[in-house]
Amino acid sequence: MENKHSLYKDTLMKHYRQPHNKCEGEIEGADIVQRGANPRCGDDIEIGLYLDQKHVQVDQVKFRGRGCSVCIAATSMMTQAVSGRSIEDVRKLSAEMREWFHNSDGHDIADPPDDLQALDAVREYPARRRCVLLSWEALTDALDRI
Amino acid sequence: MPATLHDMNLATQWHSAVSKHDFPLLHSSALGRNLHYLDNAATSHKPKAVIDTINTAYSELYSPIHRGLYPLAEAATEAYEQARLSLQAFIGASAADELIFTRSATESINLVAQGWARDRLQAGDQVWVSRMEHHANYLPWQRICQEKGAELKIIELTADGQLDLARAEDLYGPRSRLIALCQISNVLGNENPIQQVCANAQAQGIPVLVDAAQSVSHLPLNVVELGCDFLAFSAHKMYGPNGIGLLYARAERLQEMQPLLVGGGMVDEVGEGIAASSWIDGPGRFEAGSQNMPGALGFAAAADFIESLGRERIHQHLQQLTRHARTLLGQIPGIRLLTYDSVPLSSIVSFTLDGVHPHDLAQVAGERQVAIRAGHHCAQPLLRSLDLDATARASFAVYNDRSDVEALAEAIDYARRLFG
Numbered sequence: 214m215e216n217k218h219s220l221y222k223d224t225l226m227k228h229y230r231q232p233h234n235k236c237e238g239e240i241e242g243a244d245i246v247q248r249g250a251n252p253r254c255g256d257d258i259e260i261g262l263y264l265d266q267k268h269v270q271v272d273q274v275k276f277r278g279r280g281c282s283v284c285i286a287a288t289s290m291m292t293q294a295v296s297g298r299s300i301e302d303v304r305k306l307s308a309e310m311r312e313w314f315h316n317s318d319g320h321d322i323a324d325p326p327d328d329l330q331a332l333d334a335v336r337e338y339p340a341r342r343r344c345v346l347l348s349w350e351a352l353t354d355a356l357d358r359i
Numbered sequence: 360m361p362a363t364l365h366d367m368n369l370a371t372q373w374h375s376a377v378s379k380h381d382f383p384l385l386h387s388s389a390l391g392r393n394l395h396y397l398d399n400a401a402t403s404h405k406p407k408a409v410i411d412t413i414n415t416a417y418s419e420l421y422s423p424i425h426r427g428l429y430p431l432a433e434a435a436t437e438a439y440e441q442a443r444l445s446l447q448a449f450i451g452a453s454a455a456d457e458l459i460f461t462r463s464a465t466e467s468i469n470l471v472a473q474g475w476a477r478d479r480l481q482a483g484d485q486v487w488v489s490r491m492e493h494h495a496n497y498l499p500w501q502r503i504c505q506e507k508g509a510e511l512k513i514i515e516l517t518a519d520g521q522l523d524l525a526r527a528e529d530l531y532g533p534r535s536r537l538i539a540l541c542q543i544s545n546v547l548g549n550e551n552p553i554q555q556v557c558a559n560a561q562a563q564g565i566p567v568l569v570d571a572a573q574s575v576s577h578l579p580l581n582v583v584e585l586g587c588d589f590l591a592f593s594a595h596k597m598y599g600p601n602g603i604g605l606l607y608a609r610a611e612r613l614q615e616m617q618p619l620l621v622g623g624g625m626v627d628e629v630g631e632g633i634a635a636s637s638w639i640d641g642p643g644r645f646e647a648g649s650q651n652m653p654g655a656l657g658f659a660a661a662a663d664f665i666e667s668l669g670r671e672r673i674h675q676h677l678q679q680l681t682r683h684a685r686t687l688l689g690q691i692p693g694i695r696l697l698t699y700d701s702v703p704l705s706s707i708v709s710f711t712l713d714g715v716h717p718h719d720l721a722q723v724a725g726e727r728q729v730a731i732r733a734g735h736h737c738a739q740p741l742l743r744s745l746d747l748d749a750t751a752r753a754s755f756a757v758y759n760d761r762s763d764v765e766a767l768a769e770a771i772d773y774a775r776r777l778f779g
Binding site: 226252253256344 | 717718719734748
């Protein structure tokens with residue numbers, strides 16, 4: 214059912230239907246839990262960061278919450294993309310993502326990890342950018358608390 | 360639901376009276392000509408008659424209002440005041456001096472909150488609104504009540520979304536200073552029993568403000584018969600231009616109001632101190648700065664356009680479309696309509712679809728050339744009470760027809776299959 218003009222690429226729908234690292238209940242045992250909410254559209258998520266002992270690497274990110282397909286899929290992709298990376302790398306990627314969406318005419322991310330490239334289609338829908346960035350903003354806020 | 364012969368005859372008659380051909384954006388623009396525009400509760404498109412009037416205002420009449428002594432300025436001023444007279448007739452006010460041009464319905468309500476209620480509210484007083492108010496008729500009251508130590512009281516809703524007046528104890532009590540209600544909810548589409556509330560309130564000497572933003576384009580309106588003290592609406596939701604609205608204030612109330620803006624045009628004599636300054640009489644006192652004459656003329660042209668079709672006929676047409684939408688949407692598995700059979704139909708259908716976020720519904724619909732709204736519709740207190748974050752909303756206008764409703768239902772069913 215892929216429509217090349219559609220926002221709803223197969224990769225996005227795959228992450229929406231079967232999100233990675235999504236908890237149904239509480240996020241348990243995380244080092245940092247951070248909420249991200251957009252009351253204007255009702256997206257409301259919570260992400261949990263699991264760090265290594267030295268606090269230099271993000272071992273895993275889990276999330277829970279509710280939102281539109283773009284929000285849920287983008288959050289799923291985010292958890293997949295940053296789990297196992299150094300905090301420095303995660304900060305850099307997070308900044309790149311925000312730049313990528315705030316400046317739709319700007320450069321593409323040189324080598325978007327994993328499935329993030331599928332979000333390229335969303336850049337053409339300014340009203341949905343916030344849905345993509347909500348989890349990345351929550352991630353940045355969480356990193357600022359380390 | 361197949362159309363009855365009666366419905367089809369009405370639709371044919373209606374189509375000959377008005378259609379998308381009368382609306383340049385919907386008829387011939389690149390982004391509009393194939394669009395099923397169903398976001399009319401947010402804003403409506405403009406008929407050629409309104410656009411032509413605004414063009415004429417700029418190309419033949421434009422000059423300062425209430426300031427110039429040359430023929431062009433006199434003609435512009437006369438046109439501006441003529442627009443006020445037309446709108447007076449449109450809402451059935453006793454005098455044109457009871458009509459204040461503002462920038463929007465929002466500004467009109469803020470003007471009442473800050474220009475009238477501020478000097479009257481005291482600690483312990485009550486201002487009543489309902490659970491279904493748009494933020495524009497909620498936040499101004501929340502703010503002024505907090506500032507003055509007054510209490511913002513909420514008329515809650517019954518299970519079928521109507522005002523639960525029986526539960527609103529003290530609505531007409533001795534501490535009630537103002538009742539501010541929408542005539543039609545921008546989410547539920549409910550028409551509220553404003554006349555009944557006004558009659559009860561009037562008996563106790565409590566003023567009523569009516570937010571008529573969603574009703575003025577299709578409900579017959581006479582402010583004297585309605586018995587309200589204030590009534591607010593904007594032009595852009597009734598086929599008129601953006602950036603102009605109206606506040607009707609009954610003469611007695613208008614006398615009690617203080618201007619929100621001070622500046623050019625509204626002052627009689629500037630004194631040494633502000634207390635020594637005096638304001639002109641009439642609505643001009645509330646229209647500081649250069650008046651929006653092209654807007655006022657477009658506003659009056661929109662009222663003429665509505666009158667030419669007749670509000671009762673418009674209302675019937677919109678009810679038919681709403682009924683059709685309820686029927687077609689109601690057949691889609693997982694749909695939940697937020698309007699109820701027990702409530703009279705208006706022009707708005709809000710709904711949710713199990714498993715699909717309203718933003719996705721609106722996006723998928725948009726990709727299929729159906730423009731609907733998704734979100735909280737500036738009515739967060741209502742959505743919270745319904746335990747919803749967002750809904751999708753379709754709202755109808757004179758240029759819509761059954762094919763728009765069918766495209767809507769098809770798009771929503773497509774979204775269901777896409778996300779299913």
